[in-house]
Structures are given as structure tokens and as C-alpha cells.
Amino acid sequence: MKPEIKAELLAIGSLDIEQSLLGKITVPTAGPGAGKTAFFFRSGNQRVRLALNKESPLKATEEGNDIVILKDGKELARGQIEDELIHCPDQAYINMTEKCIYDCKFCPVPKLNGKVKTIEEITELIGKANASGKMKAISITSGVDESTEKELDRALEVIDAVKHYNVPIGVAIYATPDSNKRLKAAGVDEIKYNVETMDRPIYREVCGDQDLEPILDALREAVEMFGKNKVCANFIIGLGETDESVERGIRELTAIGVVPILRPASKHPLREGEVFIERPSKERLLKLTKLLREVLDEYGLRADTFKTMCLPCTGCDLNPHSDFVEE
Numbered sequence: 567m568k569p570e571i572k573a574e575l576l577a578i579g580s581l582d583i584e585q586s587l588l589g590k591i592t593v594p595t596a597g598p599g600a601g602k603t604a605f606f607f608r609s610g611n612q613r614v615r616l617a618l619n620k621e622s623p624l625k626a627t628e629e630g631n632d633i634v635i636l637k638d639g640k641e642l643a644r645g646q647i648e649d650e651l652i653h654c655p656d657q658a659y660i661n662m663t664e665k666c667i668y669d670c671k672f673c674p675v676p677k678l679n680g681k682v683k684t685i686e687e688i689t690e691l692i693g694k695a696n697a698s699g700k701m702k703a704i705s706i707t708s709g710v711d712e713s714t715e716k717e718l719d720r721a722l723e724v725i726d727a728v729k730h731y732n733v734p735i736g737v738a739i740y741a742t743p744d745s746n747k748r749l750k751a752a753g754v755d756e757i758k759y760n761v762e763t764m765d766r767p768i769y770r771e772v773c774g775d776q777d778l779e780p781i782l783d784a785l786r787e788a789v790e791m792f793g794k795n796k797v798c799a800n801f802i803i804g805l806g807e808t809d810e811s812v813e814r815g816i817r818e819l820t821a822i823g824v825v826p827i828l829r830p831a832s833k834h835p836l837r838e839g840e841v842f843i844e845r846p847s848k849e850r851l852l853k854l855t856k857l858l859r860e861v862l863d864e865y866g867l868r869a870d871t872f873k874t875m876c877l878p879c880t881g882c883d884l885n886p887h888s889d890f891v892e893e
Contacts, residue, residue: 567609567644569852569889574642576830576884580619581607581635583626588618588647601841601870606655606881607633609645612889613655615881651695654879658695659705660688663722666709668740670762671772671841672805674834675709682711685720689727696731703874704728707738707758714740718748736874741784750791756874757788760800761826762792764815765807772841773804784821789823795871797824803854804831806842816858820865827876827883828854829868859886 575581588605616624625636627639635643648753653659664680666673695701705726708717717739725735731751737749738758749757759781763769769778773814799819803812819826830851831843846854862869870887872878880888 567612567614567681570848571643571857572612572614572889573851573855573884574626574637575607575614575616575635576851576882577846578622578624579830579832579845580617580622581624581626582620582622583618583633585618587626587628587633590802600690600785601760606648606650607635607643607645608648608655609643609742613648613879613881615654630727630795636812641763650693651698653705654881656702657705657874657879658692658701658703659707659879660691660724660746661662662688662706662708663711664709665711667712668710668773668775670775671837672762672802672831672834672843674836675752677833680709685723685727688724692724692731701731701733703736703878704731705736705738705875707875708740710740714742714745718742718745722748722752725749729753734873736872738875741781746784746788746791755792756798756872757787757792758798758800758875759788761785761815761819762800762802763805764801765805765811768807773887782818785819785824786822794823794866795825795868798827798872798875798877799824800829800876801826802829802831803846803850804844806844809854810848812854813840813857813861816861817843820867822859823865823867825862825867825869825872825877826858828858829883855884855886855890859890862886 604615606613606615627634632644633647634641648655663682666675669676706721710717721737721739734755736756737754741759761781762773816826830846833843868887869877869885
């Protein structure tokens with residue numbers, strides 16, 4: 567699957583496919599895609615995550631052992647549906663808290679008001695994932711039930727209970743003043759604090775309950791503590807920002823050693839009318855990802871060396887290194 571094809575699949579973001587063909591799938595409980603049925607499609611060494619949508623312009627048919635994705639009756643890609651472990655292939659990627667006190671306008675989680683998993687539930691899930699023989703990493707993410715400090719405490723309790731599995735551990739939670747220090751001491755390998763957008767006026771509009779600057783400070787400190795190619799951040803594309811704003815944001819993050827993950831914005835019916843979202847086109851995704859690769863290379867950063875969370879999964883984004891053949 568060429569980058570151009572993956573970019574087209576990501577730009578559309580959904581597929582009309584018979585649910586009986588999907589195998590083991592889960593409904594995500596974190597981020598803008600929460601509450602939607604989604605699945606992984608793998609073609610060669612690349613994968614893409616798509617939402618199930620009967621109205622999608624992409625249609626799937628089964629040919630022998632292959633799933634063929636068609637657009638306007640023409641074949642775009644051929645591959646297989648890939649089973650998830652927890653949330654994604656190869657990882658036990660756990661969302662501890664399926665609710666959030668913050669009201670980011672692009673995210674349905676505050677509206678869904680899901681459950682808070684117990685430590686016992688989380689460790690049992692990870693134990694089952696390990697027993698499958700397929701678990702290559704443990705990744706922990708979370709909303710916020712009461713406070714960011716309490717979520718950090720819960721994450722540390724989980725980490726202490728599962729670190730004996732001896733696989734890389736990544737954590738993507740809300741930063742606190744001492745989260746880097748405590749997560750490093752606990753043995754965490756990689757960190758993700760999401761910036762959501764680097765366009766300050768848009769950030770104030772869509773994430774008004776939070777302040778971007780302390781997040782950037784935490785990312786800067788995380789790079790100092792965890793090292794190069796160990797810290798990343800989701801950066802949503804499609805909230806009304808310009809390409810020039812994206813480039814400034816990419817350069818600001820990479821200059822402090824952070825690897826940005828350019829995440830296509832996703833509309834959710836629970837947020838209809840609250841936020842401007844325009845899912846980026848194939849052309850825009852390719853342009854911005856190629857720019858990201860150039861800037862990462864300039865700073866000696868890699869998007870294909872991470873072991874946990876989104877970057878090794880690659881399902882929801884174009885990875886500027888692993889999804890593009892070296893020239």
C-alpha cells in the first residue's frame with residue numbers, strides 16, 4: 567500500500583464492510599473516535615484504522631483470503647483485517663478512565679461519561695493480553711475523573727502491577743508538575759502529552775479548560791528526562807488551522823525534541839455544532855507528513871523507533887518514516 571493510497575483511506579476514514587468479516591474488534595473509549603466501531607486493515611507492512619460506516623464511499627469485498635477496498639468500483643487496496651489485542655494490534659493499550667472533566671470541543675469522551683476501570687480490571691486485561699503471546703508493549707492512557715494527580719497515581723499503581731512482564735511501557739496522560747519525575751522513577755519508557763493543536767487561538771477556543779504552555783513545559787522536561795525519540799504528542803489536523811500554522815507548530819515541537827503525530831480530525835455526532843472540523847484531504851495529509859519528515863530529519867528525530875502507543879501502531883496516521891520508503 568503506497569503512502570498515497572493510505573492517505574486517501576485516512577482522508578475518508580471509514581469503510582462499508584460486512585461486520586461478520588471484522589473478527590475481534592473493540593469500540594474505542596478515548597479521543598475523538600470514542601464510541602465508534604473501528605477496525606484495522608493491513609496491507610503488506612502498512613496498516614490503517616477505519617470506522618465502520620455503511621454510507622462510506624469506500625466499499626469492501628472478500629476475494630479468497632483477501633479483503634479488497636474499492637472506491638467507485640476500482641480497487642484501492644488489498645489486504646486483511648487485523649485482530650486487535652487491546653485497542654490495537656500487538657499492544658495492551660488501556661484507557662483507565664473513560665470520562666473527562668475537561669471539555670475539549672472535538673472530543674466526545676466528556677459526553678459519553680464512561681466507566682472508570684478498577685486496577686484489578688486493568689491488570690486482568692493486561693494479564694490476558696500477555697497470555698496470548700502477542701503482547702509487545704503496554705500503553706496506558708486516561709481521561710480525568712476527578713483530577714490529573716489522581717490519574718497519575720492510578721497509572722503508577724498499574725505500572726507497578728504489570729512491569730514484571732518486561733515489555734516497553736508507554737504512558738499518555740495529562741501532565742502534572744511531577745508526572746515526568748514519578749513516571750521515570752516507575753520505569754516508564756516513553757511519554758505522550760497531547761498538544762491537540764499548536765495554533766494558540768484555536769487551542770483557547772477548543773480546549774479552553776486547559777493551558778497549552780504547561781503542556782509544552784512538561785514535554786520539554788520529558789525529553790530531558792526520557793531522552794531522544796522517547797517523547798511524542800498528538801497534533802490534530804483539521805480544526806481550522808492553516809498549513810503555515812502547522813509548520814510553525816511542528817518546528818516548535820521538534821526544536822524541543824518532541825515527535826509530533828499528525829492526527830486527522832474526526833467529527834462526532836455528540837459534538838455537532840460545537841466545533842469546526844474539516845477532515846484533511848489526501849493531498850494535505852501527504853504534504854504535511856512530508857514536511858514533518860523533513861523537519862524530523864533536520865533535528866535527527868525518528869517516528870519509527872518508538873515501541874509503545876500510536877507511533878508503532880500507525881493505524882490512525884501517516885507515519886513520516888515507516889509509511890514512506892527511504893529515497
